[in-house]
Amino acid sequence: MxxxxxxxxxxxxxxxxxxxxxxxxxxxxxxxxxxxxxxxxxxxxxxxxxxxxxxxxxxxxxxxxxxxxxxxxxxxxxxxxxxxxxxxxxxxxxxxxxxxxxxxxxxxxxxxxxxxxxxxxxxDGAVPAGVQLLAAGLDLLLPWAVAGSVGSPVASVSGTASHLFDGVARAREGDGVRVEEVTRGTVDGRPDSPLPDLPVPGNVEGALRALEVPNKAGDGVLAVQRLGAGADARYVVLLPGTQTWNVVGDGAGDFANPRDLTSDLDLVGGRASDYTDEVAQALDRVVPAGASVVVVGHSLGGIAATRVVTSPALRRRYRFTGLVTAGAPSGGIAVPAGTLTLNVENAREVVSALDPGPNPAGPRHLVVHASGADDVVRQALGSSPYGGGTHGLAAHAGVLAEARSRHDPALDRALAELDGSLGAGAPGLATRTWYFRGERGGAATVAPAQGVSGAGSPAPPR
Incomplete structure (x- = not known):
């Protein structure tokens, strides 16, 4: 357009x-x-x-x-x-x-x-030439570091970096992720408040905005919401983005939070991630086998969401009917056609630009992109177009709402399907929301949670 x-x-x-x-x-x-x-x-x-x-x-x-x-x-x-x-x-x-x-x-x-x-x-084959050269050099110098990559030079580079950083960090913090359900956290800036039972999202924009609750609830928190009850119940998984930017821990306990740059590198590199392990454990606790699941993720949470829905082990257990990402560099991860996928991104934030390539649009994979040539992002933020919120959830929800108003036939069909899974037209639908917090350093308790990787291959030794 x-x-x-x-x-x-x-x-x-x-x-x-x-x-x-x-x-x-x-x-x-x-x-x-x-x-x-x-x-x-x-x-x-x-x-x-x-x-x-x-x-x-x-x-x-x-x-x-x-x-x-x-x-x-x-x-x-x-x-x-x-x-x-x-x-x-x-x-x-x-x-x-x-x-x-x-x-x-x-x-x-x-x-x-x-x-x-x-x-x-x-x-799928589009990657920057400079990264290809870097990956080729790493392949010669450190062949063990790119083992299990999915053929993307960016994945090789990220896999190399995450392997090197993981060795230092895990020696100090220990391996494994401990996941616990939490009922209290920060709500509207008030700590130690009861975490709310989220309302029916109703549409994709509502689900994106709902991500703000687990995002601000505390370190390593994600949410799982049930819509309806009994055999017809469906589930929505809300995965917020990066909270800490360290890769080896920057002080006692910092590496405990799996929502950090180490998980970013792991996921882009095609390696097992503590964040996806946390998601898998949370699903195992509250979502029955065979249930319909829509996964919604922002930034790091979007990469994690993509790795979760492409995990062969988890796909055998759940029906991932929808995937929504916002501001997530998940390009190069092929999502099976059975999962309707929507990527929302805008050119005024830098995280999406870290993709190893464009998101692979296809029959069941749509991409909504706002360039820097329009006012959609600025209007969504209500402030400067280059403010710090361009990567935020409000900006991406605003971009999608504006795209929806254009009534593109393909997007209309996709949103009708996704909105239906998110409770469109049923505001009185019964809901239940669980919140989980992941913390590194404890032994994982659920076997299917281990080794969740889009590449489906074992990670290098840790």
Missing amino acids: TDGITITGGYTAAETDTLRDAAAVLRAASRRLDDARLDVARARVALATGEVPWGGAVVPWAGSDPWSRRGAAGAEIAAAIGAVAVADGAVLRALGQVEALALAVLRAARLYEEHDEVAVRLV
Whole structure:
């Protein structure tokens, strides 16, 4: 779009079905035109011979009298034969045009599908050349550090860094993540307050704004919300972003919080992360096997969310129907088509720009991006366009709300599906919210939580 918001992905998958339906309608129309040509041919024969098929036999009609073909009557018959011939030519041309249009529509559908597959392959391979050279050097110098990478040079670099930092940090803090449910935390700036039962999100923007509660509740806190009850219940996982920027711990206890730069490096590098281990333990405690789950993550939480929904072990246990990320450098992580994915990002914050490549838009993967050429982010913040909040949840929710107002067909379909999973149209739906806090240094208690990695391969020794 010319005003700074671009929406990619989704469209081809939705529209190829429509194109194929249109082609079927056109082919049905061509069959009816073909029948019409047969009727025209019969009329020409009847006018020329004076005989009309009737009840399985051929009977003469008044025009068969040779005397009737003379004078005015003969001229009228000749004119009728000429008119029928013209009609036959018109029907024949229409038939050819309809059949050609049906074929063109089918070709367009196939072209869209093939183009989408090619685009995804190209995007998956797009990485900065400088990072490729750095990764190649690391591969020669430290081949053990890139073991288990997913083929991305950025992942190799991050994996190398996280391996080196982890060795120092874990020697001091110990391995494993201890996860506990918490009921009190910081709410609206007040510490030690009861953590609220979150309302029904209702839509994606509501879920993004709800992330502020666990984000500010305390160190290492995430939230799991149940919508509805019984067999029809569905779950929403809210994963906030980075809280501390250390990689080896900057004082006693700092490394205890798994929402730090070490987890960022681990996740981008395709290695097992303490943050995703925390998520897996939280899911195991409150979400039944086979349940429908939508994961919503911001920044680091968005990378963690993407790794969670792509984990083979967790996918065998849960149905990840939706994934929403905001300001998350999760490009290069291929999400299975069964999970409808929406990435929201804007050019006025730097975190999304750390992607190893663009998010791979596809039939079930949409990207909403606001460039620096529009006022959407500034209007969402209500302040300077380059303020510190451009990476915040309010900015991304505002970008998505503005994109929604454009009524892009692909985005409309995707949001209708995601909003439905988030309780759209059911504000009175019963809810229950659990909050969990992860802390490094304790033995993990849930086996499926260990080794959650998008690469599906073991991490280097720690």
